Structures are given as C-alpha cells and as structure tokens.
Amino acid sequence: MSDYVISINGEFIPPDKASISVLDHGFLFGDSVYEVVRTVHGKLFAADRHLRRLHASAAALAMPLQRADDWFLEHLKEMHKRASWEESYLRVIVTRGVGELDLHPASCASQTVVGIAKPLPQWPHDSYAHGCKVVLANVRRNPKQATDPAIKSGNYLNNVLAIMEARNEGATEAIMMNVQGFLTECTTSNVFLVKGGVVRTPALRQGLLEGVTRGFILEVCARLGLACEEADLRDEDLHNADEVFITSTTRDVMPVGTVGERKLPFVPGPVTLKIANAYHEMLEDPANHQ
Ligand SMILES: Cc1ncc(COP(=O)(O)O)c(C=O)c1O
Numbered sequence: 001m002s003d004y005v006i007s008i009n010g011e012f013i014p015p016d017k018a019s020i021s022v023l024d025h026g027f028l029f030g031d032s033v034y035e036v037v038r039t040v041h042g043k044l045f046a047a048d049r050h051l052r053r054l055h056a057s058a059a060a061l062a063m064p065l066q067r068a069d070d071w072f073l074e075h076l077k078e079m080h081k082r083a084s085w086e087e088s089y090l091r092v093i094v095t096r097g098v099g100e101l102d103l104h105p106a107s108c109a110s111q112t113v114v115g116i117a118k119p120l121p122q123w124p125h126d127s128y129a130h131g132c133k134v135v136l137a138n139v140r141r142n143p144k145q146a147t148d149p150a151i152k153s154g155n156y157l158n159n160v161l162a163i164m165e166a167r168n169e170g171a172t173e174a175i176m177m178n179v180q181g182f183l184t185e186c187t188t189s190n191v192f193l194v195k196g197g198v199v200r201t202p203a204l205r206q207g208l209l210e211g212v213t214r215g216f217i218l219e220v221c222a223r224l225g226l227a228c229e230e231a232d233l234r235d236e237d238l239h240n241a242d243e244v245f246i247t248s249t250t251r252d253v254m255p256v257g258t259v260g261e262r263k264l265p266f267v268p269g270p271v272t273l274k275i276a277n278a279y280h281e282m283l284e285d286p287a288n289h290q
Pocket residue numbers: 036159185186187188189190209210211212213214247248249250
C-alpha cells in the first residue's frame with residue numbers, strides 16, 4: 001500500500017488497520033462530503049476557503065458539521081505533522097455516519113470523519129512545459145437540479161466514468177459538458193479558455209464545483225488587469241481557444257497542449273504563463289498560509 005497517514009474520528013490508525021462500518025451511510029450511499037487541502041512549505045494553503053466550502057457542501061446535504069472549524073484546522077495540521085514527506089495532500093471526509101440500512105439519515109447520530117494524507121502529487125514536468133492532453137467526455141455532468149456538482153460530495157461516479165474515458169484516450173483530464181451542451185469542468189479540476197486575450201471559464205450556473213483555485217485565478221486576473229469572464233461556453237469555444245488551462249489544488253495552473261486531436265499553437269501560452277506566475281506568488285504569500 002502507498003504511504004498514507006490515516007485517521008478516523010481524530011484517532012490515527014495504521015493504514016492496514018483503518019476501517020469504517022459497512023453501515024456507514026458514506027459507504028452505503030455516497031452520503032458524505034470532503035475537501036482536499038495542500039500544504040505549502042509545510043503550512044495549510046487556503047484552509048479557510050476549503051473549510052467554507054466544506055460547510056457549504058454539508059449544508060447542501062442538510063448535515064451541518066458536528067465538529068468546529070478549529071478542530072478541523074488542528075487535525076489537518078496534525079495529519080501533516082505525522083507525515084514523513086515534505087508537502088502533503090490532506091483529504092478530510094465527513095460522512096453522515098453509521099445508521100440503519102435505510103436511505104433516510106434519521107438513524108445516523110454521529111458523523112464519521114476520515115482523514116487521509118499522502119505526499120502532494122508531483123505531476124510530470126512535461127505537462128507544465130508542453131501542456132497536458134484533455135478530451136471532451138461523452139458522459140455529461142449531472143445537472144444542478146440533480147446532485148448539484150457544486151457539492152463536493154462522496155458521489156463522484158460521473159467523474160469516474162469521465163476520467164476512464166480520458167485515460168482510454170491517453171489524456172490527463174476529461175472536460176464534461178452538461179446536458180444542455182455547455183462546458184462545465186473536468187473530473188477534478190476547473191477549465192479556463194483564452195481567446196483574443198480574454199480569459200473565460202464556465203459560469204457556476206452551468207453546474208460545477210466552485211474550485212478554490214478557480215477563485216484565486218479570477219482574483220489573479222483582476223489584479224493583472226486581464227479581461228476575464230465567467231461565461232456560458234460551448235465545445236466550439238474550446239475548439240477555437242488560443243490557450244486552454246486547467247486548475248486545481250494539486251495541479252495549480254496546468255497548461256493544456258492538446259484538446260482531443262487538436263494541438264494548441266503556443267504552449268504554455270503567454271496569458272497562461274502570466275496567470276501561472278501570479279498564482280505561484282499567491283501560493284507563496286504567507287497571508288494564505290495557516
Ligand atoms: C469536480 C472538481 N472540480 C474542480 C476541482 C478543483 O477544485 P480546487 O481548485 O478547489 O481543488 C476539483 C478538485 O478536486 C473537483 O473535484
């Protein structure tokens with residue numbers, strides 16, 4: 001098994017001994033929410049934003065968090081403290097808890113909190129130097145009116161299907177459209193297009209996760225004075241873009257070199273590079289560290 005630090009309800013347990021009940025509704029129904037925080041120089045990066053989103057996800061499932069923010073913050077720090085590597089990927093999962101074998105959560109009294117830490121993934125240098133490959137998935141993002149993709153829940157089957165499509169085509173990521181044919185996001189990242197110097201990313205109303213990194217990039221664009229908009233984008237916008245990049249907590253700003261079979265002309269493009277550099281300054285900014 002890979003190197004992990006694992007906790008259940010705050011107690012650290014060896015990975016091969018860590019287990020939860022088969023009657024946990026997180027296991028039975030995907031009835032759970034989660035967050036992934038990364039460290040920078042051993043400090044939590046943007047943990048306040050991640051905690052805010054964890055609250056929002058939990059509220060959307062009518063399962064207000066039973067533990068305080070300070071508990072989560074201290075626990076995330078403790079997870080990293082116990083790690084033997086330099087920078088961590090810290091996942092915290094909150095499930096509805098153990099209950100009866102019944103969809104309704106009335107019998108679930110105590111939420112289960114699982115912590116999983118692993119080394120921060122190192123994406124291939126080549127993906128940043130020459131861009132990664134993405135494909136447009138056949139599987140569609142579930143609509144906001146179903147399980148809203150804005151909820152970071154344990155229910156990722158759509159994304160699982162899409163990432164399998166991507167890997168079958170030798171791609172790093174799959175961009176998903178919604179059922180109306182508008183671009184939404186990738187399986188674990190958000191997507192940005194640049195056309196004629198204007199930066200555009202799918203609007204939240206199309207149904208997608210409000211990525212923490214996406215939020216930083218919108219702030220970066222404003223700070224750099226770049227024209228930037230959240231928009232209703234179609235596949236032709238993707239296919240006509242001058243530059244494309246994807247963003248996430250672990251990837252930062254990753255340029256896209258190939259969309260399906262189309263190679264983009266300049267990778268990384270000048271606007272992508274400017275944004276990536278400014279984002280790296282935000283990563284280094286102690287104001288964003290906890
Ligand atoms: C579906 C989805 N979209 C976007 C993102 C990127 O979000 P963030 O920048 O907060 O990591 C993720 C992260 O895992 C995700 O799962």
